[in-house]
Structure formats: structure tokens, C-alpha cells
Amino acid sequence: MLDKSLFDVCVIGSGPAGITASLELESEGLKVLLVESGSNSFNNNIQSNSDAVITNTENHAPMNEATRVQLGGTSLIWGGRCVPLDSIDFQARNFVENSGWPISFDEINKYYPKACKYSLCGESVFSSLSSESRIKGGITPSMKDSNVLSSSLERWSLPLNFWAKYRSKIECSSNIEVLTNFTCTKINFENTNDHVSSISVSNIKGIQKKIHSKFYVLACGGLETTRLLLDSNDVHEKGIGNKSGLLGKFYMGHISGKISSIKFTKDIDKVSYGFEKDNDGIYCKKRFTLSESEQNKSKLLNFSAWIDHPLIGDHTHGSGFLSLSYIALSTPILGKFLAPDAIIRFAKESNPDGSRVGHIKNICFDFHKLLFKIPFFIWKRFIQKRKLPGVQIFSKIGSYPLHYHAEHSPNKKSMVSLSDEKDQLGRRRLLIDFNFLNVDINNVINNHQIIDNYLRENNLGYLDYVKKNLNKEVFQQARDGFHQMGTTRMSKEIKDGVVDTNCRVHGTKNLYVASSSVFPTSGQANPTLTIVALSIRVANKIKIILKPKLDS
Numbered sequence: 418m419l420d421k422s423l424f425d426v427c428v429i430g431s432g433p434a435g436i437t438a439s440l441e442l443e444s445e446g447l448k449v450l451l452v453e454s455g456s457n458s459f460n461n462n463i464q465s466n467s468d469a470v471i472t473n474t475e476n477h478a479p480m481n482e483a484t485r486v487q488l489g490g491t492s493l494i495w496g497g498r499c500v501p502l503d504s505i506d507f508q509a510r511n512f513v514e515n516s517g518w519p520i521s522f523d524e525i526n527k528y529y530p531k532a533c534k535y536s537l538c539g540e541s542v543f544s545s546l547s548s549e550s551r552i553k554g555g556i557t558p559s560m561k562d563s564n565v566l567s568s569s570l571e572r573w574s575l576p577l578n579f580w581a582k583y584r585s586k587i588e589c590s591s592n593i594e595v596l597t598n599f600t601c602t603k604i605n606f607e608n609t610n611d612h613v614s615s616i617s618v619s620n621i622k623g624i625q626k627k628i629h630s631k632f633y634v635l636a637c638g639g640l641e642t643t644r645l646l647l648d649s650n651d652v653h654e655k656g657i658g659n660k661s662g663l664l665g666k667f668y669m670g671h672i673s674g675k676i677s678s679i680k681f682t683k684d685i686d687k688v689s690y691g692f693e694k695d696n697d698g699i700y701c702k703k704r705f706t707l708s709e710s711e712q713n714k715s716k717l718l719n720f721s722a723w724i725d726h727p728l729i730g731d732h733t734h735g736s737g738f739l740s741l742s743y744i745a746l747s748t749p750i751l752g753k754f755l756a757p758d759a760i761i762r763f764a765k766e767s768n769p770d771g772s773r774v775g776h777i778k779n780i781c782f783d784f785h786k787l788l789f790k791i792p793f794f795i796w797k798r799f800i801q802k803r804k805l806p807g808v809q810i811f812s813k814i815g816s817y818p819l820h821y822h823a824e825h826s827p828n829k830k831s832m833v834s835l836s837d838e839k840d841q842l843g844r845r846r847l848l849i850d851f852n853f854l855n856v857d858i859n860n861v862i863n864n865h866q867i868i869d870n871y872l873r874e875n876n877l878g879y880l881d882y883v884k885k886n887l888n889k890e891v892f893q894q895a896r897d898g899f900h901q902m903g904t905t906r907m908s909k910e911i912k913d914g915v916v917d918t919n920c921r922v923h924g925t926k927n928l929y930v931a932s933s934s935v936f937p938t939s940g941q942a943n944p945t946l947t948i949v950a951l952s953i954r955v956a957n958k959i960k961i962i963l964k965p966k967l968d969s
Contacts, residue, residue, distance in 0.1 A: 423448065423450075423629070423630075424448050424449065424450045424594075424628075424629070424630040424631070425442070425447040425448045425449065425630065425631050425632065425963055426438075426442050426447055426448075426449050426450075426630055426631065426632045426633070426634060426959060426963075427449075427450045427452060427616065427628055427630035427632070427633050427634070428442075428449060428450070428451050428452065428633075428634045428636055428931075429452045429601045429616070429633065429634065429635050429636060429637050429645075430452070430453065430490060430635070430636035430637030430638060430641070430642075431451055431452075431453040431488050431489065431490055431579075431580060431595070431636075432485075432489065432490020432491050432492055432579065432636065432637075432638065433490065433491075433492050433495075433535075433536075433579050433945060433948055433949050433952070434490075434636035434931040434932055434948050434949070434951075434952040435451060435453075435490065435634070435636035435637070435931070435952075436451075436489075436579045436580065436583050436587070437532075437535050437579075437931075437949050437952040437953060437956075438634050438636055438931050438952040438953075438955055438956045439451045439587065439593055440535075440583065440586065440587070440593075441952070441953055441956035441957070441960075442956050442959065442960065443590050443592040443593050445960050445963075445964055446592060447592065447959075447960065447963060448592055448594075449592060449593045449594070450593075450594050450595075450596060450628065450630060451587070451593060451594070451595045451596070452596045452599060452601060452616075452618060452628070453487075453488055453595065453596070453597050453598075453599075454466070454486045454598070454599065454600040454601075454637075455485075455486040455487035455488060455597065455598065456487065456488060456597040456598050457487070457488050457580070457597070458487070459485070459487050460486075460487075462621060462841075463486050463598070463600075463621060464481055464484075464485070464486045464487075465481075465840070465841075466486065466600065466621075466840040466841060466842060466844070467480050467481075467484050467486055467641060468480050468481065468840070468846060469640070469833075469836075469846050469847040469848070469849050470836040470838055470846055470847065470848045470849065471849045471851070472848070472849065472850045472851075473850070473851065473852065475896065476851050476852060476853065476895060476896055476897075476898075477849055477851040477896065477897065477898040478759060478896065478897070478898035478899060479898075480640075480898075481758070482494075482757070482758045482759045482762070482898075482899075483759075483898045483899045483901070484638055484640075484641070487580075488580040488584075488595075488597065489578050489579050489580030489581065490579070490580075490638065491638065492576075492577060492578050492579040492580070492945075493578055493580075494757040494758075494759070495574075495576055495577070495945060496576055496806070496807075497538075497573045497574035497575060497576030497577060497806060498571055498572075498573060498574075498806075498943045498945075499533065499536050499538040499571065499572045499573065499574060499943070499945065499946040500543065500571045500572075500721075500941075500942035500943050500946060501525075501526070501529050501541070501543055501942060501946055501947065501950075502522070502525065502940045502942050502947050503522070503706075503709070503719060503940060503941070503942070504522040504709065505709045505712055505713075505719060506518070506522070506719060506824075506938050506939075506940035506942075507520070507521055507522040507525075507938075510713070512716035513718060513826060513827075513938070514826070514827070515667065515827040515828075515829070515937070515938075516827065516937070516938050517937065517938070518907060518937050518938070519907055519908055519909035519914075519917075519918050519937075520907070520918050524954075525947065525950055525951070525954070528950035528951070528953045528954050529541040529946065529950050531950075531953055532946050532947075532949040532950035532953060533572070533946070535949050535953075536574050536577060536945070536946055536949055537574050537575055537577050537582070538572040538573060538574045538699055538946070539572055539695055539697045539699035540695070540697070542570070542572075542695070543569065543570045543571075543572065544568050544569060544570060545568040545569075545570055545703065546562070546568045550570070550695065551694075551695045551696045552570065552693045552694075552695055552701055552703075554568070554689070555567035555568055555689075555703065556688065556689050556703050556705070556724070557681065557683065557684040557687055557688055557689065557877065558684055558687055559683050559684050559875070559877060560875075560877060561875075562708070563708070563871070564707065564708050564710070564711035564867065564871065565705060565706075565707060565708070565711070565867065565868055565871040566705065566706045566707065566708055567703055567704075567705055568703065569703065569704040569705070569706040569721065570701045570702070570703060570704070571701065571702050571704055571723070572695075572699055572700075572701050573692070573699065573700040573701065573702075573806045575802065575803060575804055576804065576806075596618070596628075598620050598621075599618040599619065599620050599624075599626065600618060600619055600620070600842055600844075601616050601617070601618050601637070601645060602617050602618065602619050602648075602842055602843070602844055603616065603617040603648070603649050603651070604616055604633070604645065604646070604649040604657060604928065605617060605627070605649075605651075606651075606652040606653075610652050610653065610924075611924055611925050611926050612925070612926050612927055613633050613925060613927050613928045614629070615627045615628060615629045615630075616628050616630075616633060619842050619843075621841060621842070631927060631963065632927045632928075632929065632959050632962075632963070633927060633928050633929070634929045634930075634931050634955060634956075634959070635928070635929070635930045635931070635932065636930075636931040636932060636952065637932075638901060638932065639900075639901025639902060639904060639932050639933050639934040640833060640847055640849075640901050640904065640934070642904075642905060642930055642932045642934050643664065643665050643833055643847075643904040643905055643934055644833070644835070644844070644845075644846075644847050646658055646659070646664055646905065646915070646922070647659075647664060647665060647833075647834070647835050647845075648835060648844055648845055653924075657922055657924075657925065657928070658905065658915040658916065658922040658923045658924060658925065658928075659915065660911050660912070660923060660924060661908070661911060661912050661913060661914055661915065661923070663829075663906060663913070663914055663915060664904070664905065664915050665832050665833045665834050665904050666829045666830075666831075666832045666903075666904065666906075667827045667828065667829055667831065667832070667903035667904065667906055667937075668831045668832050668833055668849070668850075668851055668901070668902075668903055668904050669825040669826075669827060669828075669831065669900075669902040669903040669936070669938075669939040670825050670851070670897025670898060670899065670900045670901070670902065670939065671822055671823060671824070671825055671897055671900050671939060671941070671943075672821075672822075672823045672824075672825055672853060672857050672858075672860075672861060672891070672894075672895050672897070673820070673821060673822045673823070673894070673896075673897070674820070674821060674890075674891065674894030674895075675725065675728075675818050675819060675820050675821070675883070675894075676821070676861070676862075676865065676882055676883055676884065676887055676890050676891060676894070677818075677819050677865060677869075677880040677881060677882045677883060678816050678817060678818050678819060678880070678881045678883070679724065679816070679817055679818075679819045679868075679872070679878060679879075679880055679881075680814075680815060680816045680878050680879055680880070680881050681815035681816075681817075681877065681878040682815070682876065682877065682878045682879070683876060683877050683878065684877075685813075685814070685815035688724070688812075688815065688817070689703050689724075690724045690809055690810075690811060690812070690817055691809035691811075692805065692806055692807075692809065698803050699803070700803070700805065700806050702723060702806075703723070704721045704722065704723045705721065705722040705723065705819075705868055706719075706720065706721045706722075706941065707719075707720055707864060707867060711867065715863065715867065717860055717863060717864055717867075718823060718824035718826060718856070718857070718860040719823065719824040719940050719941040720821065720822075720823045720824065720860065720861070720864040720941050721821070721822050721823070721941040721942075722819050722820060722821040722822070722864075722865075722868065723819070723820055723822075724809075724817040724818075724819065724820075725817065725818045725819065725820035726739065726807075726808050726809055726810050726818065727739065727810070727818055728767035728768075728818070729742050729743040729746070729764055729767060729808075730743050730747075730764055730765065730766070730767030730768025731767055731768060732768075732772075732774075732775025732776045732778070732779055733775070734779075734810075735779060735782075736779060736783065736810055737779045737780045737781075737782060737783025737784065737786065737787055738783065738786075738787060738790055738791075738794075738808070738810070739779075739808065739810065740775075740776035740777070740779035740780050741776075741780050741787065741791070742764075742808060743764055743767075743768065743776055744773060744776055744780075746760070746761050746764040746765075747761070747764060747765055747768075747771075752764075759899070794808075815878070816881070819865075819880065821861055821864070821865070822941055822943075823857070823860060823861050823864065823941055824857075824860070824938065824939050824940055824941050825853065825857055825897070825902075825939045826854060826856050826857055826860075827903060827906075827937065827938055827939075828852070828854055830850070830852070831850065831851055831852050831853075831903075832850050832904070833847045833848065833849050833850070833851075833904055834847070834848050834850075835847065835848065836848035849898075851897070851898065853892070853895045857895070858888055858891045858892055858895070859888075861891050862887050862888065862891065865880060865882075865887075868880065900933065900939070900943065900944050901932075901933060901934060902933045902934060902936040902939050902944060903934065903936055903937070903938075903939065904934045905922075905930050905932065905934040905935050906934075906935060906936070906937045907920065907935045907936070907937055908923075908937070911923040911924065914937070915930075915935075916929075916930050916935050919954075919955070919958045920935055920951065920954070920955050920958070921958070929955050929958070929959065930955075931948070931951060931952040931955045932948065932951075933947065933948050933951075935951065
């Protein structure tokens with residue numbers, strides 16, 4: 418049992434949220450214990466403890482692809498895309514049931530600049546119309562923002578392994594202690610039911626400890642955080658923070674895929690199809706989004722889309738470079754070195770029969786080009802510090818696949834609960850019932866139609882759909898599990914959610930959540946940048962409480 422006076426804050430989980438919160442707390446002289454289930458190296462035995470029972474595996478990725486139990490957490494398999502939430506995401510929209518945040522966009526927006534610094538993605542500038550942006554204009558010179566915007570920017574991290582980046586700072590700090598290979602199994606209440614007295618931790622060798630701290634921050638990922646709150650039910654029978662009955666409900670991700678190609682008929686040789694660099698050498702990419710007024714007028718969920726490369730497993734793209742990429746990714750040993758498991762799986766799924774004949778023909782036909790292109794790509798993608806985020810191919814005919822990434826509506830029946838199956842530490846595994854509704858599918862199709870109308874009306878081009886039955890195609894592509902949001906939703910009143918406006922678990926005085934699980938809505942943006950921003954905010958809330966006591 419550790420000395421009760423030793424730690425001011427115990428942070429559980431060492432991913433982007435946990436590392437950010439720990440560093441923010443440490444900067445004010447607070448004593449922090451950072452608890453991590455894994456260690457510096459990957460251990461499949463430890464990773465397996467995060468496995469879950471998934472009712473529909475077609476909709477949800479396996480947990481070993483979606484999470485990483487290791488120092489650095491999911492940042493080890495993160496692509497690095499950084500996008501903020503939008504103002505409309507925080508509004509209660511009468512056409513989106515259960516929408517609205519109990520805090521304003523401005524309350525999160527002020528933390529994005531610092532979150533960008535932690536994420537190594539440059540300045541907090543996400544529009545090419547900003548006076549601070551070196552990147553100007555739309556996706557083509559003729560594109561002007563109206564109801565459809567093409568000035569929206571996504572920014573890219575290195576990509577960033579948070580532990581690799583901040584390890585030396587953490588290990589050199591006299592205020593942060595790191596406990597590895599121990600998993601938090603219970604949150605304990607001893608004298609009262611509103612003040613966490615300790616947490617119980619165990620390792621796979623059966624060693625158990627109790628850790629005492631003044632405050633606790635759950636930063637162990639969207640689903641593991643929810644699992645811990647559900648399974649710590651000795652005092653709170655339905656789970657901690659579950660007086661509303663909503664703990665584990667409203668499980669959201671994003672709906673993403675490709676159902677069309679965008680065919681430009683104007684400025685074909687001037688399409689911004691790839692990545693551009695800003696003043697600091699940060700890679701950025703332009704995206705299609707819809708204006709707030711258009712979303713309200715057409716009653717649409719939030720949506721984004723960007724120019725992408727063809728499915729690399731489909732040899733009909735005719736690109737020797739893409740074919741070589743596919744063969745490299747689908748080769749077991751080489752693939753593991755090049756990309757996360759999820760990317761490898763997507764590459765293989767894009768070539769269902771696994772044939773390589775067409776790919777070999779593409780490579781042979783483009784062999785002379787590859788001699789020059791491959792060394793250049795290897796340098797930019799794997800060697801230089803600021804790495805190229807991905808492959809982009811110029812189209813001579815002005816035709817590009819359009820990748821969409823859309824909001825997943827908050828649905829109470831999309832949820833996680835505890836199963837009867839247990840892991841090797843004796844914890845009940847999660848039962849995941851993750852699903853999409855017709856409104857999610859229709860939203861994707863309707864957003865595409867508005868972009869198509871915009872292109873046609875302005876004589877810029879049009880969308881060419883890959884299949885006739887769009888509804889069926891979107892449903893088949895609907896799959897997530899990587900962006901784990903909503904299961905500890907934020908609310909002003911205890912009856913409406915799990916955490917309050919400061920991310921403190923309802924009904925407790927010293928337990929906080931730093932995770933995308935607090936998101937009441939998912940928006941169109943990837944969640945990592947906002948997770949980091951929220952973690953800074955959580956740390957600030959705790960500092961406000963603890964700092965006067967330290968100064969006195």
C-alpha cells in the first residue's frame with residue numbers, strides 16, 4: 418500500500434490523454450502517478466485483456482486493432498490526422514436527437530492551440546481563408562466557398578508516438594512517477610460514496626496493490642474507461658456515475674468510406690489533390706465540408722470529404738506504385754513494419770481474391786518510373802522527421818476517389834455493457850452492441866448530393882458513383898471502433914449524462930474522465946486533437962482546486 422500523502426493526482430492510462438494531463442499537472446508542481454497496463458514494449462498477453470465480446474463484427478473493429486495497451490497508448494497506431502470539432506457540433510440541433518454539449522465551442526476552442534503544440538501539428542489554423550495560413554484557396558482555383566466549403570484544412574502530426582516524444586521529459590521529472598504493467602481493476606470508496614479513496618491495480622502475475630491519491634483521472638481510452646466505471650460497482654451498484662442509466666449508452670464513432678469519384682472538368686491540372694506544407698513545414702490537406710447554414714437548412718449531420726487515392730488492392734487503378742504498395746502491405750513480415758494492422762486489413766479487403774497478377778503487370782509497366790519514385794517516397798515517408806502522411810496520385814483525367822468521414826448520430830441503443838466473460842485479471846469483458854441508423858446512411862448520401870450539385874452548378878465537375886444502390890453500399894462500409902465516443906457523455910444535469918461540464922464524474926468529488934467518451938456528439942472530426950484539448954482542460958480544473966492548497 419502506497420503512502421496516502423505521496424500523490425496529488427493519479428492518472429490511469431498513458432496515451433495522448435494521460436500523458437498530456439500528467440505533463441500539465443506536473444508543470445504546476447503537482448505530484449502525479451501515471452499508471453499503465455502495459456510497458457515500453459508490446460505484450461500480446463497484456464493486450465488481450467482489452468478484448469471484448471462484439472455482437473456485430475462487421476460494424477466494429479476488433480479491439481486489438483482499435484487500441485494499444487502500451488506506453489503511448491493508441492498514439493502508437495495513430496495516423497496523425499488533427500482536426501478540431503466545429504461550432505455546430507456543440508449546438509442542440511432540433512433535427513439531431515440527443516444533440517448539444519453543455520459547454521460552448523469557445524470553451525474547447527481556447528485549448529486547441531496548446532493541443533496542437535502537444536500534437537506537433539503546428540499552429541491552430543484550420544482554414545485556407547485564415548490570414549495566418551500559408552496555404553490559400555480551395556481545392557481548385559475556381560472553387561469558392563458557399564454552401565460547400567473547400568477551404569477546410571486538416572493538419573498532420575509526424576505521426577506522433579506520445580511516449581517516444583515525451584518520455585525523457587516524464588522520466589526526468591521529479592513530480593511524475595510511472596507505474597507500468599499494472600492495470601486498474603477497481604475504483605474504491607471507503608468512507609463515503611462520493612469520494613474515491615483508492616484504486617486497486619493488478620498485474621498478470623497476480624500481484625495486487627492499492628494506490629491512494631487526492632484526485633484520479635481516467636485516461637484509459639473511450640471503452641476501457643467506461644468498462645472500469647461499470648465494473649467498479651461494489652458501492653455504486655449500476656456503475657460509478659450511472660444514476661442517469663446512461664453509462665455505456667450512446668456509443669458513437671464515425672461513418673466513413675468511398676462511394677464516388679469526383680471528376681473535375683475545370684482546372685484539371687491545378688487540383689489540390691495531395692498534401693501541402695504550411696509555414697512550419699507541417700503537412701496539411703484541403704477538405705470538403707458543408708457550411709453551418711447549409712447543415713441547418715438541409716437538416717444534415719456534420720460531414721467532410723477529401724480527395725483520396727484509389728483502393729490499392731484493385732489493380733485496375735493501373736498504378737505501379739500503388740500495386741507495389743499493396744504487395745508490400747500484404748506481405749506478412751514487411752506489412753507489419755510498414756503500417757498498423759487495420760491499414761493492412763483494409764488493403765487486403767480491397768482485393769478480395771488476393772490475386773497479384775494484375776499488380777505485377779502494373780509494376781512491370783511502370784518499372785522505369787518506380788526506379789525514381791521509390792527512393793524519393795521512402796525518404797519522405799520513412800526517413801525524414803516530418804513524414805509524408807500517405808500516398809497521393811495525380812490523375813491526368815481529373816478523376817479522384819472521394820473519401821467521406823461523417824458524423825455518427827447519438828443513438829441510445831448503440832451501447833456497451835458488461836458481459837459474463839472475464840479476462841485473466843478477473844474483470845468482466847465489455848459486450849459491444851455498436852450500430853448505425855438509417856439517418857446516418859441517408860446523411861452520407863445527401864451530403865454527396867449537395868457537393869455534386871455544387872460542382873455541376875458552378876461547372877467545376879461532378880460526382881460519379883461507384884454503385885447504383887448507394888444505401889446498401891454505405892451500410893456495407895459502415896464500420897468503426899477506432900473512434901470511441903459518447904459512452905460517458907457530458908451533461909449539465911446528473912440525469913442526462915455521466916460526467917459534468919468539468920469532466921468530473923457525476924456524484925463524485927475527485928474522479929475525472931479525460932477521453933472522447935465524454936463527447937455528447939461525434940462531429941465529422943477525428944477525435945484525438947480534441948481529446949488532447951480536453952485533457953489540458955481537465956488538468957486545469959484540478960489545478961484550480963489543488964494549487965491554492967499547495968501555495969498555502
